[in-house]
Amino acid sequence: MKTSPVEVADLQRSVISVPPLARRSDLSLDAAANQALIRYLEAGDVTTLMYGGNANFYHIGLQQYAEALGMLAESAGAQSWVIPSAGPEFGRLQDQVAVLREHSDFPTVMVLPLTFPATPDGVATGVRHFAEAYGKKIILYVKNEGYLTPELVGSLVDDGLVCAIKYAVVREDPREDALLRAILERVDASIVISGIGERPAIDHFRHFGLRAFTSGSVCVAPRSSTALRKALQRGDYEQAESIRQRFLPIEDLRDGISPIRILHDAVTLGGIADMGPMLPMLSNLSEAERAKVQPVARDLASLDASMADAA
Ligand SMILES: N[C@@H](CC=O)C(=O)O
Numbered sequence: 001m002k003t004s005p006v007e008v009a010d011l012q013r014s015v016i017s018v019p020p021l022a023r024r025s026d027l028s029l030d031a032a033a034n035q036a037l038i039r040y041l042e043a044g045d046v047t048t049l050m051y052g053g054n055a056n057f058y059h060i061g062l063q064q065y066a067e068a069l070g071m072l073a074e075s076a077g078a079q080s081w082v083i084p085s086a087g088p089e090f091g092r093l094q095d096q097v098a099v100l101r102e103h104s105d106f107p108t109v110m111v112l113p114l115t116f117p118a119t120p121d122g123v124a125t126g127v128r129h130f131a132e133a134y135g136k137k138i139i140l141y142v143k144n145e146g147y148l149t150p151e152l153v154g155s156l157v158d159d160g161l162v163c164a165i166k167y168a169v170v171r172e173d174p175r176e177d178a179l180l181r182a183i184l185e186r187v188d189a190s191i192v193i194s195g196i197g198e199r200p201a202i203d204h205f206r207h208f209g210l211r212a213f214t215s216g217s218v219c220v221a222p223r224s225s226t227a228l229r230k231a232l233q234r235g236d237y238e239q240a241e242s243i244r245q246r247f248l249p250i251e252d253l254r255d256g257i258s259p260i261r262i263l264h265d266a267v268t269l270g271g272i273a274d275m276g277p278m279l280p281m282l283s284n285l286s287e288a289e290r291a292k293v294q295p296v297a298r299d300l301a302s303l304d305a306s307m308a309d310a311a
Pocket residue numbers: 018053054195196197198214215216217259263
């Protein structure tokens with residue numbers, strides 16, 4: 001597992017996958033299934049694994065947090081980079097620092113976004129306290145308007161507390177984004193990650209100069225998402241667009257029902273690894289939803305497998 005400090009090149013060397021977390025029926029961690037998903041990603045050249053929203057780290061208890069960090073460090077391949085997350089509440093951040101210090105091999109951690117109750121100045125103070133106590137630069141996660149101002153983002157970067165920013169504010173038209181534009185006037189584009197999967201990645205690369213993206217659906221189709229990353233990084237937007245089209249059926253389902261819940265069960269239904277039950281306060285798909293997701297997940301996974309056969 002990568003343990004060295006984060007550099008800009010690290011953000012770009014793989015799609016930043018955001019996997020779900022597999023559990024057994026009693027909600028304990030399923031190490032074998034989590035490892036199966038990690039191996040599936042690594043076989044598709046996806047070596048960065050960010051455990052955040054899709055893994056439902058929002059609701060994980062402190063004891064299982066420590067177990068999860070240990071399990072992920074043991075499961076990742078030698079070249080892989082695991083990014084756990086922390087938070088989102090301030091008290092949880094304070095409690096998790098001690099656990100993160102015990103698992104000090106992780107080069108960074110992402111701070112999950114708190115939408116309520118919070119103010120931009122309060123968030124900046126909380127993130128500052130956490131990063132100082134942790135002793136390493138963290139990844140900021142800007143998911144909503146009003147979470148942090150561009151000036152506050154910039155001051156956290158200037159003060160050496162932030163190594164990257166996951167930008168994930170959803171727009172009807174990703175090309176029209178005044179907040180992203182303002183953040184990029186304040187910090188270098190090389191540390192800003194497009195954080196909403198394949199759908200807006202092309203616009204974020206082409207019109208805003210971003211050079212890295214996160215994805216959940218990469219967990220179903222790692223080779224396709226890697227091919228999209230490579231096309232984007234060489235500026236081949238036509239090829240990137242044709243690969244992006246493959247992801248739209250599953251992304252449409254995710255956006256229509258629930259991005260996190262669909263992904264969790266799509267990994268199971270696609271035959272990749274059994275993710276098991278979702279940790280409350282989330283819940284697995286209904287039978288009717290599963291019936292819609294299964295063929296889409298299977299088609300995407302088969303298309304991806306055909307890329308391995310052709311290689
Ligand atoms: N939310 C996006 C990217 C990850 O954060 C996804 O799940 O595809």
